Amino acid sequence: MHTFNRNPGAAKVRRRNLSRHEQPAPFPMDRPALYFDHAATTPLRPEALDAMRPHLGGVFGNPSSAHRWGRQARAALDEARAECARAVGAEPAEIAFVRGGTEADNMAVLGRAAVAVAAGERPRAIATTIEHPAVREACDEVAARGGESVQVEVDRAGELDKDALADALARGACVLSVMWVNNEIGTVLPVERVASRARAAGVVVHSDAVQAVGKVPVDFGRAGLDLASMTAHKIGGPRGVGLLYRRRGVELAPLLFGGGQERRLRPGTEDVAGAVGLAKALTLAVAEQAAEAERLAAERDRLQAAIVDALPGTRVFGEEGERAPHLLNLGFPELDAATLVMAFDLAGVAVSGGSACASGSTTTSPVLRALYG
Known part of the structure; x- marks a missing residue:
């Protein structure tokens, strides 16, 4: 998830900035959790x-x-x-x-x-x-x-x-x-x-x-x-x-x-x-590709629609052309990506603020900069 230019009309979100060395309390792994970061890595198949x-x-x-x-x-x-x-x-x-x-x-x-x-x-x-x-x-x-x-x-x-x-x-x-x-x-x-x-x-x-x-x-x-x-x-x-x-x-x-x-x-x-x-x-993966693509695209579109409906001003990146079914990239006004990723983690939801190979970077994604300025 990425940020874009501030929208003065967007709702303010109360948050606490965490220092880069501060670690959140471990999320209890026995609580329900959502792993939405398969583009970074996936669980090993049995x-x-x-x-x-x-x-x-x-x-x-x-x-x-x-x-x-x-x-x-x-x-x-x-x-x-x-x-x-x-x-x-x-x-x-x-x-x-x-x-x-x-x-x-x-x-x-x-x-x-x-x-x-x-x-x-x-x-x-x-x-x-x-x-x-x-x-x-x-x-x-x-x-x-x-x-x-x-x-x-x-x-x-x-x-x-x-x-x-x-x-x-x-x-x-x-x-x-x-x-x-x-x-x-x-x-x-x-x-x-x-x-x-x-x-x-x-x-x-x-x-x-x-x-x-x-x-x-x-x-x-x-x-x-x-x-x-x-x-x-x-x-x-x-x-x-x-x-x-x-x-x-x-x-x-x-x-x-x-x-x-x-x-x-x-x-x-x-x-x-x-x-x-x-x-x-x-x-x-190759044998299941067609069925998985259909399932993932439907799930992605449902999630995207729900978020955009709930949070006016949300920007969807990558919609302009053919899009792989497993990736959803969103930008939220007034929200810093690193803080948002941390907040999701505390709630038991795994998301990414960009490429996993750029983990820890606070700069704008070169991909978004190249395509969206």
């Missing part, structure tokens, strides 16, 4: 936990070991990879297990920049103005290392500025990153159309699909993407594991060194239990 259990104890081998214990772990890892590939429209060889969405985004942007540098070129990274910080700051890092970061504006309906995109692509780039669903306001971007234009210009295209998987139909191969990121904990899987899709034939340099795991993209012993949990949660 099915995912059940799938993981054998790999948290008995199946303990290193997947790189040649003995039977290692082969048992490798078989589970390979099956998890195949399951994930089927769910997102990819081949198993195109799936790399990683630490999560942030790592996958960094691997896509900085890995492509490293390919350009190795070829003797100055890297240029293109991204929209409403990307997740993992993409936005990775592009900033490209510039800090002597490359160039180019931002393409997006309107409130999720459409990219056509002239700016055409100009950016015409000048060449090591990567174009365009998110599938915005993580704050839920706007769905035209990934397939943008990917088509990028590939026609010979530019590798990446999409942060963290908030898209399980919420809107997703098929990385059909969308024409070269690279894509997603994470398990947004869809009922375990925290700390995600995947990077890399289309066959796309060059990508690793960010880490010291092993040949994950086709040398992500060295280190794989988290077999995490991969298995991700595969189970992803398979279920």
